[in-house]
Amino acid sequence: MCRWNAYFGQPILVSELLYRTQHGLVAQARQANEGIELLNGDGFGIGWYDDFGEAAVHPPGRYRSVQPAWNDVNLRELAAHLRSPLFLAHVRMTTGTPVQQTNCHPFRHEQWLFVQNGEIVGYPEIRRDLLLGVDRTLFGEIEGTTDSELMFFLALSFGLQDDPLGGLARAVGFIEATGRAAGIDDPVEMTVGMSDGDRLWAVRYGSGARSRTLYESNDADTIRSLYPDIERFQGLQDEDRIVVSEPLGDLPGLWREVPEGTAVVIQPGEDAHVPFAALSP
Known part of the structure; x- marks a missing residue:
């Protein structure tokens, strides 16, 4: 059920x-080790920022496709040339x-990017009621039909741009209240990644404490100390951080x-x- 990752640090x-x-x-798209489903082949997307502090002037770039990620030659070409400090x-x-x-994914509004893994349980039954919670000034920007995009626009409606975690928490509260009114005990299972170009937020939450997996990289100093002979790790800077649905490798620490x-x-x-x-x- 979806895999995502996010990066913050040196370009x-x-x-x-x-x-x-x-x-x-891309390997996880073909074989997710910690996902509910093995394959994640129903499309992909990347969103990236050019420089910190410029997001309000230059909104993030985005490339999305319905191709399986492993089958898109354009993604491989783009990823090999696109350098970013935050994506x-x-x-x-x-x-x-x-x-x-x-x-x-990612979904985009002005300088914001949003990805999600999980689901709104009973979404077809409560979608109409959830849509009514979106601010009328934002409603016309909803392009698709997913629960993830709707969660993003609910969070925007409840103040995400001024209070990112508070806006998301109020959106989740609204979804839970709507779901439970319809007889759904645990309406939300999610991990969320979102950014405004200056910071990156990653959230793991489930209404019934059964959310999807989420990992963050250890601090750069610890990784450099653990693996002094790996040149790639010695090039890490203190700000470099990665958040992933599941680890990108099996090296301890x-x-x-x-x-x-x-x-x-x-x-x-x-x-x-x-x-x-x-x-x-």
Whole structure:
């Protein structure tokens, strides 16, 4: 059920995380080790920022396709030449909505990018009621039919741009209240990645504490110390961080699991880990 990763740090080629690791995102599209489904072949997308601090002037770029990620030659070409300090990538396994480009992640609004793995349980039954929660000034920007895009626009409607975690928490609270009114006990299972071009937020949450897997890379100093003979790791800078649905390789000490009900804030300087829970909107 979808795989995604996100990167924050010194500019690197997007191909580093998609292709040039033991178990990169494109490999995960064909064989997800920790996903519910093995294949994630219902489309893919990447979204990237050119320079920190420029997102408000230059919105992020985006490339999406309904092709399986492993079968798209254009993705391999683009990833081998695209260098970015902050990007998000996603491979999709549909939970029932059509395989079409507008349903592929990342979703974008102004300088914001959003990816999600999981589902709104009972989405077909409560979709209409959820759509009514979207601010009328944003409603016309919804292009697809996925629960993920709708979650993003609900978060925008509940204040994501001014209060990212609060806006998302209020959106989740609205979804839970709507679902439970329809007899759905645990409506939300999710990991979310989102960015405004300056910071990166990653959230793991489930209404019934059964959310999807999520990992963050260990700090650069620890990785350099663990593997002094690996040139690639010695080039890591202190700000370099990766968030993934599942590890990109099996070397010990590289990855830390993000706990249930936790938000990770990756930013210049010290990162933060804070509890995440649904809020009444």
